Amino acid sequence: MNQFIKQLWRAAILLSVSLILLSCVKKKAAHVILPPQVLASIDRQNIPVDNHVTQNIPILMYHYVGAVPQNQKNNLVRQDLTVPLSYFEEQLSWLSNEHFVTTTLDSVARLTAYKSGKKYAVLSFDDGYDDAYTNVFPLLKKHKFIGSFAIITDFVGRDGYMTWAQIREMSDAGMEIVSHSVSHKEMTLLSPKTLQYEIRQSKKILEKMLGKTINVFIYPSGFFNASVEDELLKSGYVAARTTKSGVAQSVDNPYELPAVRIHGAVDMGKFSQLIDRMMKKTIDSPVF
Numbered sequence: 001m002n003q004f005i006k007q008l009w010r011a012a013i014l015l016s017v018s019l020i021l022l023s024c025v026k027k028k029a030a031h032v033i034l035p036p037q038v039l040a041s042i043d044r045q046n047i048p049v050d051n052h053v054t055q056n057i058p059i060l061m062y063h064y065v066g067a068v069p070q071n072q073k074n075n076l077v078r079q080d081l082t083v084p085l086s087y088f089e090e091q092l093s094w095l096s097n098e099h100f101v102t103t104t105l106d107s108v109a110r111l112t113a114y115k116s117g118k119k120y121a122v123l124s125f126d127d128g129y130d131d132a133y134t135n136v137f138p139l140l141k142k143h144k145f146i147g148s149f150a151i152i153t154d155f156v157g158r159d160g161y162m163t164w165a166q167i168r169e170m171s172d173a174g175m176e177i178v179s180h181s182v183s184h185k186e187m188t189l190l191s192p193k194t195l196q197y198e199i200r201q202s203k204k205i206l207e208k209m210l211g212k213t214i215n216v217f218i219y220p221s222g223f224f225n226a227s228v229e230d231e232l233l234k235s236g237y238v239a240a241r242t243t244k245s246g247v248a249q250s251v252d253n254p255y256e257l258p259a260v261r262i263h264g265a266v267d268m269g270k271f272s273q274l275i276d277r278m279m280k281k282t283i284d285s286p287v288f
């Protein structure tokens with residue numbers, strides 16, 4: 001009888017060990033395979049388990065910063081996309097007082113692999129509107145922050161958009177410039193040939209105009225699928241930002257970086273609550 005109980009115990013222990021091992025394997029499989037350029041620079045596999053902890057990096061998504069033009073005053077969408085200058089300035093001061101360090105989207109996949117001891121945030125500006133140069137750029141410089149600006153290459157120099165000279169000045173001053181495609185089409189609806197063109201040509205033009213390697217793509221209107229991600233990997237991009245709500249963490253797929261939209265009506269109270277929540281979020285807790 002005693003022998004039987006012993007065997008039963010042994011079987012139970014074996015079963016729990018296998019279950020634990022199985023869950024580890026399962027967890028490992030959920031980790032995303034990173035592009036070779038990123039792997040080369042971080043070598044995630046060799047990070048000791050203790051250091052391979054989640055680092056939360058809020059990626060804040062902005063469109064317009066400034067006043068809503070007179071003729072758009074009744075346009076609710078435009079109002080929502082426009083952060084008043086005074087709000088924006090308060091947000092930068094708050095981030096600065098809270099000892100946030102701004103970083104680039106290019107660095108996020110690398111940074112999230114470590115617990116660095118720093119609090120990072122990304123300030124991401126979509127579409128290349130001219131207020132990025134006139135309103136955002138001077139304030140970022142004032143706070144010694146960097147921003148990440150997504151450019152639609154065909155729209156450069158159009159009415160309401162930045163010129164190449166302005167983009168170059170910002171790039172030379174240390175701002176991150178990333179691709180937002182050639183013409184802002186919905187990437188998931190394109191033929192393979194057009195998709196390749198939108199992804200590769202925008203990278204090529206930006207690199208030619210700025211003399212820097214462009215590693216990051218922002219999905220126009222947030223639309224992406226496996227084919228779009230695959231094309232990005234083949235075209236040499238190391239990361240892409242979506243419009244999925246969430247905070248970037250160490251297990252994120254670098255081609256699906258989440259972001260949080262800063263709406264025009266987000267006042268200081270809401271802003272600080274939002275960032276606090278993002279910094280506390282753990283891998284398994286639901287996203288907002």
Ligand SMILES: [Zn+2]
Nearest residue numbers: 126127220221
């Ligand atoms: Zn856009």
